[in-house]
Amino acid sequence: MALLEVNDIHAYYGNIHALKGVSLTVEKGEIVSLIGGNGAGKTTTLRTICGLLHPRGGNIQFDGEDLSRVPAHHLVGKGIAMVPEGRGIFSKLTVQANLELGAYTRNDKAGISEDLEKVFHLFPRLAERRTQVAGTLSGGEQQMLAMGRAMMSRPRLLLMDEPSMGLAPVLVDLIFATITDINKTGTTILLVEQNAHKALQVASRGYVLQTGEIRLSDTAVALQNNAEVRNLYLGIE
Amino acid sequence: MEDLRRRLDGVSWVDLFLWGLRIVIILLIVVGAFNTLTSGKYTITTWISLSISGLAQGSIYALIALGYTLVYGILLMINFAHGEVFMAGAFTTVFIANYFNRIGFLNTYPLLAILILMVIAALVSMSVAVLLERIAYRPLRGAPRLVPLITAIGASFFLQYSFRGFYGSGFQTYPTVTALSGTFTVGKVTIPVVQVVVFFAAIALMSGLYWLVERTKMGKSMRAVSEDKEVAALMGIDINRVIVFTFAIGGMLAGAAGVINGLYRPQGVYFFMGFIPGIKAFTAAVLGGIGSVPGAMLGGLFLGVIESIGPNLVLEGLGIDGANQLKDAIAFTMLVLVLIFRPQGILGERLSEKKA
Numbered sequence: 096m097a098l099l100e101v102n103d104i105h106a107y108y109g110n111i112h113a114l115k116g117v118s119l120t121v122e123k124g125e126i127v128s129l130i131g132g133n134g135a136g137k138t139t140t141l142r143t144i145c146g147l148l149h150p151r152g153g154n155i156q157f158d159g160e161d162l163s164r165v166p167a168h169h170l171v172g173k174g175i176a177m178v179p180e181g182r183g184i185f186s187k188l189t190v191q192a193n194l195e196l197g198a199y200t201r202n203d204k205a206g207i208s209e210d211l212e213k214v215f216h217l218f219p220r221l222a223e224r225r226t227q228v229a230g231t232l233s234g235g236e237q238q239m240l241a242m243g244r245a246m247m248s249r250p251r252l253l254l255m256d257e258p259s260m261g262l263a264p265v266l267v268d269l270i271f272a273t274i275t276d277i278n279k280t281g282t283t284i285l286l287v288e289q290n291a292h293k294a295l296q297v298a299s300r301g302y303v304l305q306t307g308e309i310r311l312s313d314t315a316v317a318l319q320n321n322a323e324v325r326n327l328y329l330g331i332e
Numbered sequence: 333m334e335d336l337r338r339r340l341d342g343v344s345w346v347d348l349f350l351w352g353l354r355i356v357i358i359l360l361i362v363v364g365a366f367n368t369l370t371s372g373k374y375t376i377t378t379w380i381s382l383s384i385s386g387l388a389q390g391s392i393y394a395l396i397a398l399g400y401t402l403v404y405g406i407l408l409m410i411n412f413a414h415g416e417v418f419m420a421g422a423f424t425t426v427f428i429a430n431y432f433n434r435i436g437f438l439n440t441y442p443l444l445a446i447l448i449l450m451v452i453a454a455l456v457s458m459s460v461a462v463l464l465e466r467i468a469y470r471p472l473r474g475a476p477r478l479v480p481l482i483t484a485i486g487a488s489f490f491l492q493y494s495f496r497g498f499y500g501s502g503f504q505t506y507p508t509v510t511a512l513s514g515t516f517t518v519g520k521v522t523i524p525v526v527q528v529v530v531f532f533a534a535i536a537l538m539s540g541l542y543w544l545v546e547r548t549k550m551g552k553s554m555r556a557v558s559e560d561k562e563v564a565a566l567m568g569i570d571i572n573r574v575i576v577f578t579f580a581i582g583g584m585l586a587g588a589a590g591v592i593n594g595l596y597r598p599q600g601v602y603f604f605m606g607f608i609p610g611i612k613a614f615t616a617a618v619l620g621g622i623g624s625v626p627g628a629m630l631g632g633l634f635l636g637v638i639e640s641i642g643p644n645l646v647l648e649g650l651g652i653d654g655a656n657q658l659k660d661a662i663a664f665t666m667l668v669l670v671l672i673f674r675p676q677g678i679l680g681e682r683l684s685e686k687k688a
Contacts (some may be wrong), residue, residue, distance in 0.1 A: 147562055171568035183563035185556050196556055199549075200568035248568070 096159060098123045098283050099144070099252055104153035104163075106136075106143045113139045115307040116153065121252065126274065126284045128294035128315065130328055131304035137287040138180050140304065141254050144285075145177045146170050157252070172200045176250035180257050182241040186230030190221055193229050193240055197247030207247070214243035217273065235266040242273065246282075253277065253284045259293060271297055291328035295319050303328070354672060360650065367649030374644065377520045382641045388527035388596060390636015391534030395589035396613030397620070397628040398541060399461070399582030405558040405623040406578050409477065412484035413464055415610015416491035417583050419603065420460040421453030422590025423495055426504040426601045428452060429594065433507035442511040446591065453587035460491065461583025462576055470572070488610075496603040504601040506594035530596045537588055538629050541581065545625055554578060558623070608660070612639075615667045621680020630678060639663045 097120040106114040114136050121127045131137050142148045144155055146167035155162040157173060165173075176197070185193050194214060198207045215222035218239040224232060229240060238258055245253055258274070259267040271293050278284050278297075288294035295301050295315045303311040303324060311318065318324050368374070396418050403411045429449055432438040438445045468487045472480045512526040545551040556564040557574045565571055593609070594601065612635065620631025642662035647655035670677060 145566060147565070167562070167565040168568050168570045171566070177566045179563055179566060183560055183566070185559045185563070187559055188552075188555060192552065196552065196564075196567045196569075199553065244567075 097121060098158060099285065100156040101140070101144065102153050102156070104140075104143055104150040104155065106139055106148050106150050108139075108148075113307055114143065114150070117304070117307070117309055118153075119302050119309065119312070121283055121285050123251075123283055124278075124281065125300065126278050126286060126298045128286045128288060128291075128298035128301040129304055130288055130291040130294055130301060130324075131310075132328075133289075134306070135304040136307040137304055138256055139307075141177065141256050141285070141287055145175060145254060171248045171250075174249075174251035176245035176248045176253050178238075178241045178245045178253070178255040178258060181260070182234075182237045184229045184232075184237050184240050184244070186228070188229055189226055190229055190232070190240060191225045194221075194244050194247050197244035200248065206249075210247055210249065214246055217246075217276070218243055235262050235269070238262060238266070238270060239273075242270075242277075246277065250282060253282050255284060255286045257287060257289060259288065259290045267293065291324070295329075350672060357669060357672075361646055364646035364649035367651075368645050369649075371649070373648075378644075379641060380521045381523065382644065383637055384521075384523055384531075385527055386637035386640025387633055388530040388636070389640065390616075390633040391531050391538075392589050392593050392596065392632075393609070393613045393616045393635055394629045394632025395534050395537060395585045395592070396609055397616040397632045398538070398625065399586050400614050400617040401620070401622055401625060401628040402554075402578050402582045404617070405625075406554065406575055407469070407473075407480075409469070409480045410484065410614065410622075411464075411469075411579075411582075412481065412610070412614075413468075413488040413491060414461075414582065414586060415606035415608075415613070416488050416495075417457045417461045417464070417606070418586040418590050418593075418609060418613075419606030420491065420495060420590075421457035421587030422594055422605060423499055423504070423601055423603065424456045425449045425453040425591055426506055426594060427499070429506050429591075430504075438507060439510050442509050446509070446595070450588045450591045453591045454584040455587070457587025457590065458580045458583040461579040461586070464491075465576060465579040470575075492603050492606070499603070501603060503599070506598035506601065508598065509595060512595060526595055530592050533592050534589070537585060541585065542625065544581070550574075550577060612663055615663060618667060618677055619670050621677030624677070624679045627677055627679035634678070635663055635666060638666055642666075 099121040101117060101119045103116045103118050104114055105112070105116060117136065117140055119127070119129070129137050129140060139148065143150050144162070146162065146165050146169070150163055157175065160173070162170070185196065188196070191211070194211055195207070198210065201207055215225070220236055221239055221243055224236065229237065232240060242258065255274070258270050262270065267290065274284060274286065275297050286294055286298065295318055298315040301313065301315045301318045302309050303318065311321065311324065313321070319329070396414065399414045399417065400411060403409065403414070429438065432445050432449070464487055468483050469480055472483060512529055515522050515524045517523070545554060553564065553569045553574050554577070556567065556569060557571055561571050613632065616631040616635040617628045618631070619635055620627030620629070639659045639662055643655035643659050647658055647662070652658070
């Protein structure tokens with residue numbers, strides 16, 4: 096059985112039908128990429144999975160448990176962490192306080208400080224700035240902080256929303272290398288990206304979302320060679 | 333001349349008017365203060381004792397102001413019923429205080445009795461604040477910001493007249509605590525004991541709150557929620573719990589302030605007593621920078637002192653009679669001044685786009 100199963104979910108913003116029956120699965124240990132244009136419903140899909148939005152139809156199964164009506168603040172405890180769109184760091188708190196909030200639901204002090212060191216090892220830049228207020232970090236550092244914070248809950252499934260958005264190319268490479276590293280330590284990842292090229296390089300499988308529906312789903316390699324994907328999302332004639 | 337004209341080119345009439353207003357106000361303050369000080373009517377001792385009574389009054393404002401600022405920090409709404417939360421505690425405990433006085437408990441163990449009264453008042457005000465959130469504000473969480481504001485005003489009337497229904501419309505008076513009724517002298521200044529007790533009791537409560545917000549896990553989650561509710565939820569923080577907790581803490585401080593206020597100004601306890609302190613505390617919160625915890629504390633003390641020395645210092649120098657009765661005018665003039673000179677308050681940050 097898959098770790099995450101999204102079955103035919105329908106989601107609305109007011110009267111706008113944003114997701115029209117999206118289904119996808121993520122197997123344990125995979126990186127799955129969800130690509131698509133602006134307004135295709137990528138972020139909405141993630142928001143629905145993590146409980147910020149409840150589906151009006153369909154259901155979401157995580158490790159055999161139905162998540163469709165579970166409020167967002169219970170998901171961390173179940174093993175799902177999210178790197179939100181636009182990073183969502185707490186800009187008035189210090190880097191360390193941000194990371195500690197990532198471990199909000201945990202009570203094992205020793206484990207938390209161990210994981211804090213792991214994050215600082217993964218992102219040495221954050222270690223240098225641990226007492227600094229997070230709002231003073233650069234965009235790339237804020238992205239590292241958002242990822243580090245999500246790792247602080249020891250998630251089984253990590254949801255990432257546009258981690259490369261607004262970053263310089265060299266930082267984009269670093270972020271994607273880190274995504275692969277995180278995955279190698281056993282964390283399953285569902286990645287939403289506009290940068291389809293990079294997203295399909297690191298993923299094992301991918302889904303193409305278009306106006307609230309899954310248009311294509313295949314292995315990442317097959318999608319990279321798909322004429323339509325190449326034309327629309329990879330910009331290759 | 334050419335240069336001046338070019339500089340004035342980009343300035344609108346509104347700006348010019350505001351600048352004129354600022355200059356006039358500053359002139360009035362300077363002239364008034366100068367006249368009073370050169371007339372030699374008051375000695376330095378008078379100013380010191382006025383400042384001390386101002387600090388005592390201001391610390392009560394600060395305690396109430398914290399309730400406004402905490403709720404604003406989290407929900408971006410002004411809980412205009414907060415004055416009534418204060419009234420609920422003060423009004424309920426006045427009867428208990430008088431009972432304690434009748435059986436002799438109040439004057440045999442003044443400290444214990446006052447502590448018990450503060451705890452009771454804190455619990456009453458906390459319950460009112462929490463119910464207010466649950467019944468009046470939570471259903472409107474997603475509504476436009478004007479809606480909860482109007483609801484708050486309605487809730488304020490509802491509470492006033494409910495308490496009139498419970499306890500009647502008469503004026504009640506807190507009993508005198510003998511241990512606090514004396515004075516002592518430092519140098520040439522005579523200080524009433526009660527003012528010192530009021531000030532330090534308020535400072536103790538505020539230090540407690542500061543520790544709570546800065547050092548505890550709940551405080552951290554409050555700060556996280558005030559910055560971004562959705563991301564805070566993704567961290568596993570139960571937003572509703574944090575909001576209820578915020579109302580509860582603000583209510584407890586207001587309730588305790590109700591008893592402290594009763595020690596300082598025993599008279600005038602009735603169902604409408606929360607209105608003026610509520611508005612003053614709101615002014616104090618805006619003065620300090622609404623949303624900022626140290627700002628509310630500072631704003632409260634500042635407002636208390638200004639209100640205490642302002643009438644004698646500025647108004648008498650301008651030849652206005654009965655200046656002491658105009659302390660409310662001074663307080664609200666301060667609000668207008670702050671809004672003109674520093675809209676974000678003393679310690680406030682400029683409103684970001686998110687909050688504006």
